[in-house]
Amino acid sequence: MSDKKEIVNKKEETLGGYVLHNVPFPRELNEETLALLKQMEPILIEQPYSITYLHSYGQDSPFFAGLSNKVFIGCREPETGYTYATPRGHCMYSGKETEWMRFPDEGTIHAFTVCHFGSEEFLPECPFILVLVEFEGANTLFLGRLLGVDPDDATTDWIGKKVKAKYLRLSKFKPTDVYFVLAKE
Amino acid sequence: MRTVYAVSGGVSKFTKARHDKTYPAIVKEAYDYALTDIGLEHPQFFELVDGTVASYFSDHFARQLMAGIIAQDYLGMCPKPSHRVEGGGATGGICFQEGWKAIASGYMDICLCYGFELMSHVETWKGNEFIALASDVSFDYPVGGFYSGYYAMMVTRHMAEFGTTVEQMAHVSVKNHINAYYNPYAQKRNRYTIEDVRNAPMVAWPLTRLDICVMSDGAASTILCSEEGLAKLEKAGATIPRPLVKVTGIGRGTDAMRMADRPHQSYEDFYRYNALPNEMDDDSRAYYKELWDKGFRYPGVHSFRAGRMGSREAYKNAGITDPLKEIDFVELHDAYTSSEIQTYEDMGLCRYGEGGEFAASGKAFMPGVDYGLDLPEEPICSVNPSGGLIACGHPVGATGLMQAAFAIWQLQGTIGKHFGDPTLQVPDARCGAIHSHAGTGTYVTVSILERG
Numbered sequence: 001m002s003d004k005k006e007i008v009n010k011k012e013e014t015l016g017g018y019v020l021h022n023v024p025f026p027r028e029l030n031e032e033t034l035a036l037l038k039q040m041e042p043i044l045i046e047q048p049y050s051i052t053y054l055h056s057y058g059q060d061s062p063f064f065a066g067l068s069n070k071v072f073i074g075c076r077e078p079e080t081g082y083t084y085a086t087p088r089g090h091c092m093y094s095g096k097e098t099e100w101m102r103f104p105d106e107g108t109i110h111a112f113t114v115c116h117f118g119s120e121e122f123l124p125e126c127p128f129i130l131v132l133v134e135f136e137g138a139n140t141l142f143l144g145r146l147l148g149v150d151p152d153d154a155t156t157d158w159i160g161k162k163v164k165a166k167y168l169r170l171s172k173f174k175p176t177d178v179y180f181v182l183a184k185e
Numbered sequence: 186m187r188t189v190y191a192v193s194g195g196v197s198k199f200t201k202a203r204h205d206k207t208y209p210a211i212v213k214e215a216y217d218y219a220l221t222d223i224g225l226e227h228p229q230f231f232e233l234v235d236g237t238v239a240s241y242f243s244d245h246f247a248r249q250l251m252a253g254i255i256a257q258d259y260l261g262m263c264p265k266p267s268h269r270v271e272g273g274g275a276t277g278g279i280c281f282q283e284g285w286k287a288i289a290s291g292y293m294d295i296c297l298c299y300g301f302e303l304m305s306h307v308e309t310w311k312g313n314e315f316i317a318l319a320s321d322v323s324f325d326y327p328v329g330g331f332y333s334g335y336y337a338m339m340v341t342r343h344m345a346e347f348g349t350t351v352e353q354m355a356h357v358s359v360k361n362h363i364n365a366y367y368n369p370y371a372q373k374r375n376r377y378t379i380e381d382v383r384n385a386p387m388v389a390w391p392l393t394r395l396d397i398c399v400m401s402d403g404a405a406s407t408i409l410c411s412e413e414g415l416a417k418l419e420k421a422g423a424t425i426p427r428p429l430v431k432v433t434g435i436g437r438g439t440d441a442m443r444m445a446d447r448p449h450q451s452y453e454d455f456y457r458y459n460a461l462p463n464e465m466d467d468d469s470r471a472y473y474k475e476l477w478d479k480g481f482r483y484p485g486v487h488s489f490r491a492g493r494m495g496s497r498e499a500y501k502n503a504g505i506t507d508p509l510k511e512i513d514f515v516e517l518h519d520a521y522t523s524s525e526i527q528t529y530e531d532m533g534l535c536r537y538g539e540g541g542e543f544a545a546s547g548k549a550f551m552p553g554v555d556y557g558l559d560l561p562e563e564p565i566c567s568v569n570p571s572g573g574l575i576a577c578g579h580p581v582g583a584t585g586l587m588q589a590a591f592a593i594w595q596l597q598g599t600i601g602k603h604f605g606d607p608t609l610q611v612p613d614a615r616c617g618a619i620h621s622h623a624g625t626g627t628y629v630t631v632s633i634l635e636r637g
Contacts, residue, residue: 042204086445113337114390119314141445154390159345174327
């Protein structure tokens with residue numbers, strides 16, 4: 001990674017900050033002035049758009065109830081034992097309904113990244129670390145956040161490190177109610 | 186199935202923001218270009234065209250439901266049959282294939298495919314949020330929904346599995362940006378070095394800003410037809426360039442939306458379900474056995490099973506058994522330098538694990554272009570001669586159709602005419618592949634176009 005410092009030479013473009021109620025327009029309309037309208041700059045207006053959804057976790061709801069009680073549960077196909085670290089109501093192979101099972105609080109880092117930018121909702125949290133966590137015996141992974149390491153020290157050596165699950169005391173009923181820190185080796 | 190010809194294409198200049206026109210008017214530019222190129226005007230074409238397929242990804246970006254019918258109306262295509270397709274980043278590729286199906290099945294003789302996206306109507310980070318909503322909103326998005334982050338996780342795993350380096354990834358960025366230097370349709374036409382790529386601001390470790398495609402406003406179109414459709418067009422006065430371009434095979438694959446759910450299959454299952462004909466030899470079997478013995482599992486998060494299955498099906502339909510030797514160029518979905526490397530492997534241009542080395546080898550570069558790099562091997566199969574998504578831009582619903590238009594021009598040998606510069610004309614191009622990719626590798630289309 002480069003240690004070259006970025007010097008900003010361009011002001012960031014943002015919306016907002018103006019009120020516009022009229023624009024120039026020819027006083028007299030004739031062949032010439034009407035033709036000139038083809039050269040007019042486009043008018044841009046803001047259209048705010050805000051929605052609150054009532055999102056149901058449906059059959060995955062017990063997972064979030066588990067997190068709020070500091071317990072990590074995943075799903076298992078009852079006959080084959082194929083195990084999903086991220087909850088899944090039906091097995092992708094057999095099509096059968098899965099059953100809940102408790103997971104250990106320790107896993108290992110399968111893959112990771114440090115997000116220095118992000119979607120608008122998460123910009124204030126940058127830089128943050130995403131990890132895909134492997135749990136022993138599970139066939140699939142779980143996406144979470146890693147805390148307690150310096151985001152500027154990113155290295156692929158982090159892959160394979162043991163991590164331990166920690167839980168928010170005040171649940172938000174989101175998958176981030178659980179997060180991970182490096183476990184003592 | 187009937188023979189399908191791809192006779193014309195059109196692309197609007199991709200830019201950061203097209204405030205001068207509404208999206209239907211930008212689609213009209215791409216449509217008019219495709220029509221003008223075969224010497225027809227709208228009323229003549231309208232008499233002959235059987236229907237259309239509309240392509241755009243996001244109702245959020247458009248802030249207009251049923252945006253497809255508004256474009257259909259503006260083009261003057263009502264009351265012909267039409268439908269909108271949507272499949273994330275692969276929307277344009279899916280559109281092209283739905284047009285192919287309409288012709289191949291005999292439902293239509295002439296079909297217009299058009300696609301667009303206007304991504305400039307929201308700020309960049311809101312745009313990233315919209316795109317991230319194309320990940321599981323219960324388990325992926327709330328953790329820090331950001332597509333560059335998802336792809337960066339794939340990269341770190343690819344690096345750990347295979348020793349892929351950031352410099353190898355940067356070779357892709359240098360290649361695609363310098364190719365685009367000769368493409369007037371491209372959004373970014375800059376010459377960069379490996380150092381420039383690595384010194385660019387870090388977005389999601391290890392991906393820098395120059396490893397990642399940009400958001401764009403743009404539109405593209407293609408005209409597909411049957412043998413009968415070709416005769417009708419020519420009878421109406423169309424000048425269809427020779428050699429003709431045929432679509433000789435299509436393929437499509439899918440995979441789990443949540444990367445965490447991707448299987449980790451055995452060697453035996455890989456050979457049963459996913460291997461390509463050129464991987465059936467003893468040397469490849471031994472190579473893969475060794476990978477599995479070291480702990481490699483397929484597809485994991487480092488490989489795109491959907492891209493492999495789309496390639497496998499398309500190659501089977503087109504009779505391709507050795508893609509690197511038989512395909513002269515590929516326009517593939519390089520939303521990230523790393524995903525171009527992953528896609529080399531999915532498409533069988535090299536084996537899984539060899540993508541990084543392949544990227545820096547020179548095999549995927551254009552002949553006759555100075556990249557300022559010391560490349561050990563000669564070009565064999567140019568990948569993204571247009572500059573790809575990284576340099577051309579990625580107005581999602583238009584992207585797969587842009588690839589189709591560029592592929593048509595390559596096979597016609599008309600790149601010089603359309604680009605005003607012959608530098609990017611792949612010499613004696615006879616067979617090309619276009620590859621369109623969605624999500625974290627959830628829908629992938631591969632279509633094979635050939636001279637004939």
